Amino acid sequence: MEHHHGELKGRMLFSFALNMTITIAEIIGGLLSGSLALLSDSLHNFSDSMSILASYLAIKIGEREKNEKYTFGYKRAEILVAFVNSAVLVGVALFLLVEAYKRFKNPEPIDGPLMLGVALIGLFANLISVLLLHEHAHESMNVRSAYLHLLSDTLSSVAVVTGGIAIIKWNVLWIDSIVTVLISLYILREGYEILKESVEVLMEASPNLNFEEIKHEIESIPGVKNAHHFHAWRIGEKEIHFECHVEVNDMPISEAQGVIDEIEGRLKRFGIAHVTVQLETGRCKDKKAICGGKGD
Template identity: 35%
Template sequence: MSQGHTISASSQNKGRLKLVITFTSLYLIAEVVGGILTNSLALLADAGHMLTDVGGLAFALIAITLAERPASPERTYGYYRAEILAALANAVVLIGISLYILYEAYQRFLDPPEVESKAMLLVAAIGLVVNLAGMYILRKGSKESLNMKGAYFEVLSDMLTSVGVIIAGIIMWTTGWYYADPILSAGIGLFILPRTWILLKEAVGVLLEGTPADVNIEELRKCVAALEGIEEVHDLHVWSLTSGVNAMSAHVVIAANDSTSYNEMLSRINQGVTSKFKISHTTIQLESKGYGEKETHL
């Protein structure tokens, strides 16, 4: 069985997350003021996203800090799942914000107000630079961790909103067509929803202890069964503690004529599994032929 407290992918990106939180917080203040002064829904929608971003990114940072705490008698696996809860919370909040923007866009479409498009463009352009920088900083970590993916999606949604605000601002500045503001806002909301839904499903999948997408459980079963001295593999389970930290448990039947010691067999299985699959923690029960025990699922 592998030992020690595995460092999660989120924890490795903690410094980057702090930097993005600082940028986002500073811009949020400027955007709220700009949105009120220009009377732009698109800009205020972006400010709403930025507000949830600051909270969501802070939540992700807190979750990373919790996940770094060592295991205890009450939390034998530690606090890894705090990162998944943060990703879940970010997804729920983003879905709520997107739905509210769609509702507000509908209301403004019925009666579009006049918008100070020049000032709106200036604020949105600054926001685009901030969000692009944040996406660049978080991009690598988003491929390794659901928690970082949730943080990345927060910043991505704001980047798209900034682009929408700029497009709407140019249209309103050059044509005076104020319907551009709610239409672009609605388009951004619709673009964000399906991506956030995917994040939500992935987070729920981890909490339900589903098989990780990066582990083929049938290939894993064949790999263990093919090792020397092993007759059968059953009651095999693979699940994620958090993104990038997968655990496995299995019952392994040893061949009757095999003279390998239990410690050597465990080492053989553990090495075979961890060298070919993304598994950090293994729990193996060695059995002889004929041993009977009620299985749980597989």
């Protein structure tokens, strides 16, 4: 696992350097050619570079050990970065939609050959970055958001290349706006999904667990009368924590510990990594899985 993470971090650093190079090249190319598409793409590439750097730093921070202040560790650093990255991704997509509309309404003359040359360099470099992170894209929201930044910029580079070819061959300026709209809508959809999931984790929304099935599973354990007052949340993207109250028959502590161990063992099949159980006898009046008080 450590070697795997080391390989991922190395690829991310290389992609960061590559994207900063593309950003500088597209700024120069955009200013010289008069291409708004290249300048817009340079902004997109710069956001990609910052996304990759932030994702890399989040992985480094997430590897730190737990301590007295951060008893759960630093795993949510990756979720925070995924949230910021996806929010920026949605913002860039909206910006591109506005720019595409402006360009469609008021097309401007562009140096097609220079635009095409710089766009091809950007496309090639973006493809390398996408291939470097492709196999790691589904490991976490953080890496996936960085990967989507790169993928969206690769598609954006395709649009710029297409626009350059159309300008050189047919002087068709509007095609760049149409392709940009299609790409932006794709970016918007993908970015929104990551944004939504990262907000759910940060707001401690319950992961997809069947509480009724869990309640039935716990109550089927000998000595257990009722299970209620459920709380479930994610520390990181995949680590689920769960706590509940369990009403039991009168029993010695040694037997009670056996009940707790049995509950922990059974809940592993639900993907729950950490379980906290509060044993009681006739304490809570509300025996539902989710209790209704504000201070639960």
